[in-house]
Amino acid sequence: MADDGRLTINDIARLASVSTKTVSRYLNDSPLLSDTMRARVRRVIEETGFVPNAQARALALRRNFLLALVHTGDERARVEQVEDGMLAAMAGGELALLIQPLEGPASRRPAQLHTFLTRHNPSGVVLLPPLAEDDRIIEACRHAGTPCIRLGPTPDGAGLCSADRAAMAQAVAWLVGLGHSRIGLVAGPEGARLAQARELGYLDAMADHGLDRGAALIEPGDNSFTSGLAAGRVLLEVSPRPSAIIACNDAMAAGILHAAAEARITVPDDLSVIGFDDTPLAQMTCPPLTSMQIPWAALGAEAVRRLQDDPRQVTDDAAPPHFGARLIERGSVAPRKGAQEDSRASLSAT
Helix, strand or coil: CCCCCCCCHHHHHHHHCCCHHHHHHHHCCCCCCCHHHHHHHHHHHHHHCCCCCHHHHHHHHCCCCEEEEEECCCCHHHHHHHHHHHHHHHCCCCCEEEEEECCCCHHHHHHHHHHHHHHHCCCEEEECCCHHHCHHHHHHHHHHCCCEEEECCCCCCCCEEECHHHHHHHHHHHHHHCCCCCEEEECCCCCCHHHHHHHHHHHHHHHHCCCCCCHHHEECCCCCHHHHHHHHHHHCCCCCCCCEEEECCHHHHHHHHHHHHHCCCCCCCCCEEEEECCCHHHHCCCCCCEEEECCHHHHHHHHHHHHHCCHHHCCCCCCCCEECCEEECCCCCCCCCCHHHHHHHHHHHC
């Protein structure tokens, strides 16, 4: 028994009348252990309430039981969703989670990550966009010998991601089905692959339906409420005005709602608005925001599953599954005014 009174692996071995190696094999779920021995050790552990010492196991197995979620400090709601998924996947196990923002200029982030990995030595890292797209960040992980899982679209297609391009096209098609033909877009940060995928989905769908997709209907944003507000003000001055606007995240969509309120444009009667990611913010706006739900929690859970068995076996070229998106309908979207009358007129003409 340890000095602090806690049972050790030696105590379990003695009570089960087995060797410490047998207990170790049980704790590591070794296939070399027979069912009889496994049952004997399990019974003693359950009777005594034994909890293995993670630090001791880490030394014995030459691996740490820490995983790290690394992000840029932006998109806090997305970080929380991924964190929730990772914690759910880790529940009841030995793994613990570190959360590390890499803030400041992008040029400093590789050095920040190197310091973090050297100091804490996690057994695996989960990278959020845009870090997942940065070759310098990936190289910092490789240099430290730390396996990483990347979330979101990546240059080599190895990131765990949702089908964001198809999801945006789905959102546009749904609006078209409600009679909207002038549909604006508030795009995400220039150069970010996630934003590019969503913008391409918008362009795909507008072309498929033969609708105007000119530059006047697309305004840049940086994923912030402020940029959504500025973009919304511009789009609402376009003539003819869009009857619907899609933003590449919920924060920018909230900015559009604010711009509409400023202009005394009623949502959804006079303007429909859709966000992306379905963060908690979507339920707090007035009216509640229709949003495309991207399963960030499921992506985080999948990342943990890939890392928890043996992070050293993680490879960048593993074919990632795609996770489906789902449109969550709330109060910010309605059929375009006059759409039903247009339909009746068209039927009468035929």
